[in-house]
Amino acid sequence: MNLWLAPLDGITNYLFRNSLCRHFGGIDCFVTPFMPVQERAKLNVSNWRDIWPKNNTLKPATPQLMGNVPAHFVDTMHLLHETYGYTSFNWNVGCPVAQVVRRHRGCGLMPDTDRVEEVVAAVTSQTPFRFSIKMRLGLHSPDEGLRILERLESYPLDYIVIHPRLGVQMYEGVPDWDMLDEFCRHTHHRLVYSGDLNLVPDFVRLRQRYPMIQDWMLGRGILRNPFLAEEIRGMDVGDRRSRFLKYYQHFAAELLPLRHERGTLHNFKELWHYWRCLTGISDEQLRQLLRVDDWEHFYERSLQMIQDGCPNP
Numbered sequence: 001m002n003l004w005l006a007p008l009d010g011i012t013n014y015l016f017r018n019s020l021c022r023h024f025g026g027i028d029c030f031v032t033p034f035m036p037v038q039e040r041a042k043l044n045v046s047n048w049r050d051i052w053p054k055n056n057t058l059k060p061a062t063p064q065l066m067g068n069v070p071a072h073f074v075d076t077m078h079l080l081h082e083t084y085g086y087t088s089f090n091w092n093v094g095c096p097v098a099q100v101v102r103r104h105r106g107c108g109l110m111p112d113t114d115r116v117e118e119v120v121a122a123v124t125s126q127t128p129f130r131f132s133i134k135m136r137l138g139l140h141s142p143d144e145g146l147r148i149l150e151r152l153e154s155y156p157l158d159y160i161v162i163h164p165r166l167g168v169q170m171y172e173g174v175p176d177w178d179m180l181d182e183f184c185r186h187t188h189h190r191l192v193y194s195g196d197l198n199l200v201p202d203f204v205r206l207r208q209r210y211p212m213i214q215d216w217m218l219g220r221g222i223l224r225n226p227f228l229a230e231e232i233r234g235m236d237v238g239d240r241r242s243r244f245l246k247y248y249q250h251f252a253a254e255l256l257p258l259r260h261e262r263g264t265l266h267n268f269k270e271l272w273h274y275w276r277c278l279t280g281i282s283d284e285q286l287r288q289l290l291r292v293d294d295w296e297h298f299y300e301r302s303l304q305m306i307q308d309g310c311p312n313p
């Protein structure tokens with residue numbers, strides 16, 4: 001059984017991934033947030049810090065790509081291999097954000113089975129690299145995903161990550177477990193599961209229901225509770241409060257030199273929507289914290305909240 005960290009654009013960059021792995025166990029590998037593919041002449045990958053090898057020494061990281069032109073994938077993958085040595089790539093066919101869908105990328109491609117197949121056919125015939133896709137059930141209907149699975153059955157894909165919601169659902173409502181059964185029956189490819197793994201019992205239930213799945217991606221659940229992978233593996237998590245505090249302080253120290261006070265404050269405010277679960281603060285306390293506009297003040301106040309609130313069973 002493998003536990004993966006899900007790609008979360010704007011959150012799980014290399015600084016987040018490295019801090020998480022230094023302080024918490026249980027995660028085996030990452031898929032990075034997406035990067036756009038392009039034709040070779042227009043690519044400048046030297047500033048793609050998120051996948052610089054020196055920033056990714058702790059666990060294997062697979063770069064995720066987004067686009068819809070077969071030749072752009074082939075060019076980008078060759079260049080990333082030559083520049084950084086990567087041999088495995090993931091394609092984002094699941095992003096439901098309106099601007100992405102409108103530009104016929106991410107989940108916007110799911111109704112276009114031909115285009116999905118063209119990209120996979122080009123990559124698997126014109127490169128020696130491992131290629132995988134991350135998709136939803138469909139944009140409007142699960143028929144789209146089922147058609148894609150049928151078309152991709154004969155291609156040598158590395159794996160397919162499935163988040164069992166439709167694009168139009170965004171992140172709302174519950175995943176469609178019955179449809180996931182159907183998807184499992186429709187493919188021989190290795191499946192990686194992603195979606196709503198928030199608590200250990202969620203994981204246990206899904207593992208029993210889908211014994212053929214060996215790979216599980218943790219996303220928002222591990223943001224809310226960074227001990228989640230350890231808990232799933234039955235590890236002794238020890239003193240939660242002091243471990244979370246150390247992580248928090250280390251992560252802030254790593255972010256500050258690169259993101260400066262403004263950027264760090266912005267990132268931390270976003271993360272506090274998730275961390276609030278761990279510290280058990282009320283809606284009002286969160287609102288007050290998010291109103292603070294100065295980093296020093298925010299940091300001090302948030303440290304105090306962890307000290308006061310982080311549970312330590």
Ligand SMILES: Cc1cc2nc3c(=O)[nH]c(=O)nc-3n(C[C@H](O)[C@H](O)[C@H](O)COP(=O)(O)O)c2cc1C
Pocket residue numbers: 006007008009010011032033034064092094095134163171194195196197217218219220221
């Ligand atoms: C803020 C945010 C950013 C995301 N960014 C990406 C991304 O860059 N690539 C991707 O394939 N999925 C992305 N996702 C989807 C997640 O990887 C994951 O499939 C989804 O959140 C469901 O899993 P969870 O309930 O465990 O979070 C994103 C989700 C969120 C909430």
